[in-house]
Structure formats: structure tokens, C-alpha cells
């Protein structure tokens with residue numbers, strides 16, 4: 001279990017948490033965001049790792065205090081919606097009892113994504129779970145880290161390149177097959193050309209030093225919430241982090257030019273492992289799970305798995321440690337409950353923001369419209385947005401379906417430098433023409449990748 005129970009240093013639940021000096025708008029568990037469908041809480045789940053008991057507690061919170069639905073985010077966190085505005089104390093109490101709030105003052109800064117299949121499928125250079133536990137502990141013990149914004153992101157990649165490409169502010173990439181603690185790591189900061197190579201055992205501290213170097217550089221800049229917001233970019237942070245490492249007696253080597261690995265997200269289905277255990281990989285349609293679906297996952301983890309679930313930054317859930325003999329049956333159970341268990345599902349690769357009626361900015365009920373315009377699936381991921389903000393859109397190349405005043409506009413967007421321009425841009429198509437919309441989306445999903453860079 002990552003999270004420690006509250007201690008004397010963890011103040012009691014309260015509705016109004018301390019506000020950081022450089023306030024950003026990101027909601028948390030203690031600072032709720034008021035949406036059109038009620039208050040919204042974002043529960044940080046470092047590495048997406050939850051015990052079955054913690055997962056059950058989240059379902060209880062969603063049912064007792066919210067709309068009974070659990071929404072996965074593009075960082076492997078959980079959002080609860082439809083909350084009463086004054087439920088903060090009750091929510092904090094529930095999550096605290098489950099060990100999901102080890103430090104109230106750090107609850108919004110525990111933003112860590114990690115390779116979800118690390119240690120499960122024989123791929124990757126190391127199991128990053130030791131880094132995850134260590135970095136979360138260091139963050140929660142750091143007074144300086146309370147000043148990080150709720151947007152600042154750490155990524156722990158086991159070498160397969162899945163989370164290294166998510167554009168984190170601080171990325172650790174494992175290298176060498178001796179394990180995260182004894183192997184090596186590359187520390188990459190923002191969009192810097194270079195990186196620092198450190199020992200695996202030093203990697204979590206190095207990541208924290210990088211965050212502290214960022215805070216120093218961001219001092220006095222009220223809207224510098226992420227590395228890319230710094231006017232001088234990431235280069236000076238690499239040098240500043242090297243100085244901090246040197247002062248702490250931690251050896252590091254500068255690597256002048258790095259090319260980050262890229263790898264695929266876990267596909268839905270059964271993930272083979274090196275032993276008799278399997279992992280079940282499923283995706284939530286449009287990233288939302290009913291409490292019934294969520295509890296089934298927690299129950300499978302408890303009875304057939306190793307008692308853990310891992311939420312992925314691609315709005316999926318991995319249940320590790322399922323006995324090979326039970327894996328097929330349990331996957332069928334999850335499919336029968338409405339989860340995506342097969343890449344052939346038309347829901348596979350389809351995402352959407354909350355849209356109407358949950359968001360006042362939305363020009364359409366994007367989730368309903370996405371459901372009526374499903375094609376045969378396949379190709380690039382597609383993301384439906386209710387307005388031009390495109391909250392939670394995927395990284396890399398993707399199909400953008402954005403609501404405008406007179407309908408949806410479909411285009412291929414991406415972040416692959418040097419690729420051709422968008423291959424498909426439609427005239428706005430009204431949702432009253434779902435077949436036309438579905439055809440436009442299907443065409444765009446099979447178009448060549450392009451590259452209009454987008455920022456989140």
C-alpha cells in the first residue's frame with residue numbers, strides 16, 4: 001500500500017484546505033470544483049495503484065456522496081462528480097480512513113504516472129514500483145513540494161516508453177535489467193534536449209530535486225505551474241538539478257541529447273506474464289465506470305488477483321496476479337459487466353470530456369453523441385470535446401472531434417514533429433447526422449498521422 005495512515009502531522013479533515021501561494025485551478029479531494037452537475041473531487045492515485053479495499057472505499061464515496069460513477073482521468077486519477085458542495089469533510093474522512101490521504105497538504109501534488117504493466121509482463125528494464133513508493137513518500141515529506149501546482153506531473157517509465165511520452169514535467173526512465181533500485185535511470189525534465197543519468201537507487205530523490213529546482217525557477221511567477229510555463233525552458237533546470245545532486249553527494253552524468261522511448265498503452269485483454277499469473281486489462285467506455293463495474297474489478301482483484309488494481313493514464317484498469325486458470329472466466333465477467341476487454345470493441349480508443357450537462361462551457365452532449373456515432377473502431381484514438389479547451393485529450397496523434405456552434409468539426413491532430421499537415425478536416429457536422437459524423441470520424445481515424453501540436 002502506498003499511502004500511510006494519517007499521523008499527528010496530518011491535520012484533521014476540513015472543508016477548506018491550505019491554499020498554496022501559487023494557486024492553480026486544479027481540483028483535489030479537499031478543494032472541490034463546482035460544476036454544473038454538482039461539486040467535483042479529483043482523487044490523486046500515485047501510479048494508479050489502489051488496494052482492493054481502497055478501490056471499494058472510492059466506490060462507497062461515489063455512491064454515498066456523489067452520482068455513483070467513477071471517472072478515470074488521463075493521469076490515472078479518479079474523479080467523483082455530482083457531490084454536494086458541503087461534503088468535503090465527509091469525503092476526506094472516508095478517503096482518509098482508506099489511506100488515500102496520507103498528507104492533506106500534499107494531496108493535489110501527488111501526480112505520478114507509472115508504467116501500469118511494470119513487473120507483470122516481462123517487458124521493460126525494471127519494476128518501477130519501488131520508485132513509486134519512494135517518490136510518493138519523499139513528496140509527502142517535502143515541505144517545498146506543497147508549493148507545486150496540481151498540474152505538475154511525474155512519470156516513472158520502466159523502459160517500455162508508455163508513460164515517457166506523456167509529456168510529464170519530470171520523467172524517470174529505467175535502464176538496465178537489474179531492477180529499479182540497483183539499475184540505472186535517466187532523469188528527463190520537461191522538453192529539455194539533455195538528461196541526467198543517475199543510479200536507480202537515487203532516482204526518486206533526483207526526481208524530487210528536479211521538482212525543487214523547478215520551484216526555485218518559478219519563484220515569483222504566479223502562473224508558472226509546469227516546466228513548459230518557464231520562460232527559459234527546461235535547460236537551466238537540468239543544470240540546477242545537477243548542482244543539487246552534486247551538493248547531496250549523488251553522482252550523475254549529463255547526457256547531451258536524448259530520444260525518449262515510445263511504447264503502446266496496455267491493450268484490453270489478458271496480459272501474459274513470466275509465470276502462471278496473468279493480468280487482466282480492461283478499459284472503461286468513455287472513461288467512466290458505474291459503482292457496480294468498479295466493485296466487480298475490486299472483487300476480482302481481491303478474490304482472484306493479488307489484491308491490487310492499477311488505473312492507467314489511458315482510462316483503463318489492470319488487475320494483476322490473476323491465476324491463469326481463472327483469467328478467461330474473469331475477463332468474461334468483466335466484459336459482461338460492460339467493460340472493454342477486446343481491441344475489436346467499437347468503444348476502444350474512443351474518449352470524451354464530460355460535456356453537457358456537467359460542464360457549462362460545453363456546446364453539446366458529447367458523450368451521448370459519441371455513443372451514437374460509433375463506427376467499427378480501429379485506427380487513431382478519437383476524443384470528443386464539448387468546447388475548444390479539449391480537457392483530457394490524448395497525447396500523440398489523435399482524432400479531434402470538437403463541438404462548435406453549428407456542429408462538430410473533425411480533424412487529425414498530433415504531436416509528431418515533421419509529419420504532414422492534418423489529413424482530414426470536415427465542415428461542421430450536426431449531431432443530428434450521426435451516420436455522416438461516424439463516417440467522418442472513421443475516415444479520420446485511418447488517416448496518416450499529422451501534427452498540429454496541441455498543449456493540454
Ligand code: SF4
Nearest residue numbers: 353359386387390391
Ligand atoms: S473540453 Fe470544454 S466542454 Fe469539455 S469539459 Fe473541458 S471545458 Fe467543459
